[in-house]
Amino acid sequence: MSGNGRTKLVLGYGTCGIAAGAAAVKEALEREVSAGGYDLDLDIAGCMGFCFREPIVEVFYPDGKSVVYGDLNPKKVPQLLQAAASGEVLEDWVVRRSDDTAAGEGDFLANQHRIVLRNCGNINPESIDEYIAVGGYEAARKALTNMTPEEVIDEVSRSGLRGRGGAGFPTGTKWGFARKARGDQKYLVCNADEGDPGAFMDRSVLEGDPHAVIEGMIIAGYAIGATQGYIYCRAEYPLALKRLEIAITACRERGFLGERIFGTDWNFDIKIKKGAGAFVCGEETALIASIEGKRGMPRPRPPFPANEGLWGKPTNINNVETLAAVSWIIANGGDKYAELGTEKSKGTKVFCLAGKVRRSGLAEVPMGYTLRQVIFDVGGGVREGKEFKAVQLGGPSGGCLPASLLDTPVDYEAITATGAIMGSGGMIVADSSTCMVDLARYFLSFTQAESCGKCVPCRLGTKRMLEILTRICEGKGEPEDLERLEVLAADIKAASLCALGGTAPNPVLTTLKYFRNEYEDHIFNRKCTAGVCPALITVKINQDICTGCGACARICPVEAISGEKKEPHSIDPDTCIRCKLCLSRCPEEAIYAE
Amino acid sequence: MEQVRLNIDGVDVVTTPDRTILEAAREAGIRIPSLCYDQRMDPFGACRICIVEVEGARGLLPACATRVTDGMVVRTNTEELRRIRRTIVELLLSDHPRDCMTCESAGNCELQDLAYEYGVKETRFPGEEHHYEALADNPLIERDYTKCVLCGRCIRICREVQGVGVYDFVNRGFEAVPGTPYNRPLTETPCEFCGQCVSTCPTGAIISIPSKGKGRPWQVEKVRTTCPYCGCGCQIDLHVRDGEIIEVSSPVMVGPGQGNLCVKGRYGYAFVHHPDRLTTPLVRKDGELVPASWEEALGMVAERIRGAMDDKGPDAVAFLSSARCTNEENYLLQKLARAVVGTNNVDHCARL
Ligand SMILES: Cc1cc2nc3c(=O)[nH]c(=O)nc-3n(C[C@H](O)[C@H](O)[C@H](O)COP(=O)(O)O)c2cc1C
Ligand code: SF4
Ligand code: SF4
Ligand code: SF4
Numbered sequence: 001m002s003g004n005g006r007t008k009l010v011l012g013y014g015t016c017g018i019a020a021g022a023a024a025v026k027e028a029l030e031r032e033v034s035a036g037g038y039d040l041d042l043d044i045a046g047c048m049g050f051c052f053r054e055p056i057v058e059v060f061y062p063d064g065k066s067v068v069y070g071d072l073n074p075k076k077v078p079q080l081l082q083a084a085a086s087g088e089v090l091e092d093w094v095v096r097r098s099d100d101t102a103a104g105e106g107d108f109l110a111n112q113h114r115i116v117l118r119n120c121g122n123i124n125p126e127s128i129d130e131y132i133a134v135g136g137y138e139a140a141r142k143a144l145t146n147m148t149p150e151e152v153i154d155e156v157s158r159s160g161l162r163g164r165g166g167a168g169f170p171t172g173t174k175w176g177f178a179r180k181a182r183g184d185q186k187y188l189v190c191n192a193d194e195g196d197p198g199a200f201m202d203r204s205v206l207e208g209d210p211h212a213v214i215e216g217m218i219i220a221g222y223a224i225g226a227t228q229g230y231i232y233c234r235a236e237y238p239l240a241l242k243r244l245e246i247a248i249t250a251c252r253e254r255g256f257l258g259e260r261i262f263g264t265d266w267n268f269d270i271k272i273k274k275g276a277g278a279f280v281c282g283e284e285t286a287l288i289a290s291i292e293g294k295r296g297m298p299r300p301r302p303p304f305p306a307n308e309g310l311w312g313k314p315t316n317i318n319n320v321e322t323l324a325a326v327s328w329i330i331a332n333g334g335d336k337y338a339e340l341g342t343e344k345s346k347g348t349k350v351f352c353l354a355g356k357v358r359r360s361g362l363a364e365v366p367m368g369y370t371l372r373q374v375i376f377d378v379g380g381g382v383r384e385g386k387e388f389k390a391v392q393l394g395g396p397s398g399g400c401l402p403a404s405l406l407d408t409p410v411d412y413e414a415i416t417a418t419g420a421i422m423g424s425g426g427m428i429v430a431d432s433s434t435c436m437v438d439l440a441r442y443f444l445s446f447t448q449a450e451s452c453g454k455c456v457p458c459r460l461g462t463k464r465m466l467e468i469l470t471r472i473c474e475g476k477g478e479p480e481d482l483e484r485l486e487v488l489a490a491d492i493k494a495a496s497l498c499a500l501g502g503t504a505p506n507p508v509l510t511t512l513k514y515f516r517n518e519y520e521d522h523i524f525n526r527k528c529t530a531g532v533c534p535a536l537i538t539v540k541i542n543q544d545i546c547t548g549c550g551a552c553a554r555i556c557p558v559e560a561i562s563g564e565k566k567e568p569h570s571i572d573p574d575t576c577i578r579c580k581l582c583l584s585r586c587p588e589e590a591i592y593a594e
Numbered sequence: 595m596e597q598v599r600l601n602i603d604g605v606d607v608v609t610t611p612d613r614t615i616l617e618a619a620r621e622a623g624i625r626i627p628s629l630c631y632d633q634r635m636d637p638f639g640a641c642r643i644c645i646v647e648v649e650g651a652r653g654l655l656p657a658c659a660t661r662v663t664d665g666m667v668v669r670t671n672t673e674e675l676r677r678i679r680r681t682i683v684e685l686l687l688s689d690h691p692r693d694c695m696t697c698e699s700a701g702n703c704e705l706q707d708l709a710y711e712y713g714v715k716e717t718r719f720p721g722e723e724h725h726y727e728a729l730a731d732n733p734l735i736e737r738d739y740t741k742c743v744l745c746g747r748c749i750r751i752c753r754e755v756q757g758v759g760v761y762d763f764v765n766r767g768f769e770a771v772p773g774t775p776y777n778r779p780l781t782e783t784p785c786e787f788c789g790q791c792v793s794t795c796p797t798g799a800i801i802s803i804p805s806k807g808k809g810r811p812w813q814v815e816k817v818r819t820t821c822p823y824c825g826c827g828c829q830i831d832l833h834v835r836d837g838e839i840i841e842v843s844s845p846v847m848v849g850p851g852q853g854n855l856c857v858k859g860r861y862g863y864a865f866v867h868h869p870d871r872l873t874t875p876l877v878r879k880d881g882e883l884v885p886a887s888w889e890e891a892l893g894m895v896a897e898r899i900r901g902a903m904d905d906k907g908p909d910a911v912a913f914l915s916s917a918r919c920t921n922e923e924n925y926l927l928q929k930l931a932r933a934v935v936g937t938n939n940v941d942h943c944a945r946l
């Protein structure tokens with residue numbers, strides 16, 4: 001935003017930006033602005049979602065227009081400042097123009113509908129005033145001063161909001177349970193553990209708009225009757241933790257947290273609890289144990305946390321994204337939220353696009369969009385123009401869907417019907433260079449390593465499944481292995497204590513269902529069609545194309561490549577370790593794996 | 595308490611709402627297998643062998659950890675449940691030594707019983723197995739986690755029943771295993787050597803060193819008696835083989851101890867067969883203690899008491915009883931003092 005007649009540069013300063021080099025860009029901006037005597041304002045913001053073009057800067061002009069530039073580095077800063085000061089647009093660097101959605105990657109945002117991410121990348125997350133300037137804390141004030149707790153719950157129920165932490169349980173219903181539960185003390189917990197690889201929406205919201213989550217917590221606490229809130233956030237999110245702390249302190253100063261908040265006689269405060277980074281601690285009963293200082297292990301439910309939660313008291317646990325939506329819903333009305341989406345899945349969902357998709361980053365779309373729309377219209381399709389092969393939906397516990405299911409709508413029931421899950425909204429795109437057995441093995445290796453070890457099906461079952469998948473990839477698969485995988489998958493799903501084990505077999509089951517031929521190729525033909533599994537491939541040089549330049553022979557670490565100068569080279573299959581280093585080295589693309 | 599009615603495998607069962615499905619079923623004579631369950635502790639729900647089908651519930655539920663509700667319809671032995679239980683047993687055996695022939699716990703092992711019940715000879719899922727070194731870091735308790743099924747019973751009995759908390763799980767997933775803080779020997783933990791963890795371990799992972807190699811469950815005669823150590827009067831079973839006590843256990847949920855014992859009750863039995871132990875009364879004659887019959891000894895005591903009473907009155911006599919007597923014996927002693935002798939001079943060593 002720019003409201004004071006001056007041009008303002010806002011640097012994307014979330015973890016994705018910093019990882020891409022935003023700190024050096026920040027330093028250069030500050031140095032060059034004062035050195036060049038520019039009459040420009042500088043500010044930071046969280047992630048806008050253009051993770052694939054970080055570091056980015058958005059230039060806001062006094063006339064209200066703005067331009068986003070990407071792929072910046074300190075060397076580009078002087079030119080950027082000159083252009084910003086003169087009003088010139090550096091067409092080649094443009095990621096998005098507010099006055100021309102066709103420019104740059106404009107359709108990335110144009111195809112989204114941002115509710116949860118409404119402020120991410122637009123306001124300084126370390127400034128409570130910027131949040132208030134866009135209407136922040138009006139919803140909490142309205143709830144606490146004008147609505148009864150029951151009316152708040154009704155509003156959330158009317159919105160159709162379902163928990164975004166994975167299970168999709170209706171938020172209003174859950175609050176109703178916690179409200180009705182009897183107890184002298186109740187707790188509200190924000191689940192910011194976000195442990196699945198490839199998911200970073202909660203981190204982005206906490207880094208880009210922490211007040212939206214805190215406001216959601218104030219509303220939820222009031223609705224269920226909890227005076228104490230906890231945010232359980234993994235310690236690997238230092239920037240999110242820092243911004244939460246700044247935000248909580250600012251709220252206490254304004255009387256939004258603490259005693260008699262918003263001038264009412266309601267008390268609510270928030271403590272932060274750092275998690276040590278165990279995936280299973282995102283499971284609600286393990287999370288509760290972890291806050292209590294115990295080993296993070298799930299326990300059977302019932303009793304549900306709504307009745308017996310933290311310290312044995314009624315407790316409501318919601319995900320970051322759920323809570324960020326709550327503040328919007330109270331401000332804009334449940335009906336408005338319910339206008340978006342499908343019959344049973346309302347509103348929007350944030351997805352993390354990753355893998356072989358052209359634009360990897362955060363995308364918030366209305367429920368009901370098809371996977372094709374998300375991956376192709378928003379995500380820009382597959383990288384390097386390669387063919388789409390599959391999308392792993394819902395993180396490591398999700399399922400792997402083929403191209404034929406690309407028209408599946410984003411909807412809890414529709415996605416579950418395919419064998420995948422909505423999960424927290426990870427979307428990892430695979431192209432033709434991905435081996436589906438290897439992919440299933442990779443995801444299972446994560447859940448297997450993260451199993452808490454408490455229950456037998458998960459502890460030993462996932463281990464055995466992983467061993468079977470590993471031997472299939474190593475070319476040692478046995479004909480009975482497919483049946484073993486199916487038996488184990490079904491029994492682990494049915495008998496595990498928590499949803500970690502209950503969903504861990506999904507990648508295997510879906511790849512078995514949609515890509516069974518690849519398993520069969522590995523086991524019966526000792527072949528990895530995608531050319532990935534080292535034990536099952538041979539690296540070869542096409543004798544018709546090779547010019548004998550020798551580049552491949554020079555990079556081969558085991559000297560497996562030989563040939564006369566300017567004559568076609570060849571690879572000794574017994575020496576070759578299938579590292580495939582030579583593939584990318586060949587200027588003629590004469591080397592291939594099969 | 596209010597009553598709930600439920601149906602288990604077609605049998606109508608009436609019970610109270612504090613019961614779990616497992617408890618209600620057992621009361622009704624329906625056996626649901628269990629492994630991580632021990633009624634002395636809170637349910638844990640870890641082994642999953644007790645899973646049952648409850649109409650209307652999402653997914654299968656652990657019978658040991660699910661309370662009954664009115665109108666519940668439970669199935670405990672469907673084809674699917676048996677299939678899953680078999681898989682669970684096969685998984686457990688895939689990481690368990692198959693050395694029952696020499697295992698200390700053969701015949702007293704819940705895993706062995708499950709394998710027997712589900713007819714598991716071999717596992718369909720062989721793979722990596724753990725080999726831990728057996729820990730005998732003290733004279734009483736040996737821990738060999740190679741045989742551990744991670745039921746958590748040792749951890750829970752020590753924390754919940756003993757209030758000590760020596761163990762917890764360490765590591766995650768396949769590498770998870772019970773352990774002491776920093777793997778210290780038991781002698782460097784607050785362990786009281788009560789052997790409660792031995793008593794609950796369903797396999798041969800925690801065993802009593804003094805009983806090791808001394809006999810199989812079917813070779814011993816169990817003699818029920820009362821612990822001789824304190825007035826609590828815990829019930830104990832002496833495991834006797836060829837006239838020798840080789841182990842002491844306590845029947846679960848019986849008597850004041852409810853199956854729990856302390857270090858003395860469980861391990862303090864060596865005196866029974868000790869050569870220095872007195873087996874007859876001794877009477878001092880000419881300055882020498884010589885063996886005597888009970889009749890002679892008691893007669894002499896009675897005679898002396900009477901003499902003192904005649905001489906200086908009842909208060910010249912005092913009685914001191916032992917903490918190692920049962921409450922009933924202590925009661926009788928004060929009765930003797932007050933009603934027979936007529937003195938209030940009666941005391942007990944545990945009061946000091
Ligand atoms: C293994 C496992 C990991 C989980 N991790 C998270 C997580 O990181 N964040 C989260 O919000 N929910 C996570 N959940 C789901 C939570 O248990 C819980 O359903 C959720 O926090 C409820 O909030 P919601 O109703 O707003 O979705 C996880 C569940 C499982 C089984
Ligand atoms: S399913 Fe896995 S993570 Fe969940 S309780 Fe069982 S062992 Fe632990
Ligand atoms: S002997 Fe008793 S105190 Fe020691 S670890 Fe076992 S249960 Fe705990
Ligand atoms: S040592 Fe025995 S009681 Fe303890 S977890 Fe292992 S099997 Fe269970």
Ligand code: FES
Pocket residue numbers: 627628629630631638639640641642643644645656657658659
């Ligand atoms: S006996 Fe119920 S889960 Fe182990």
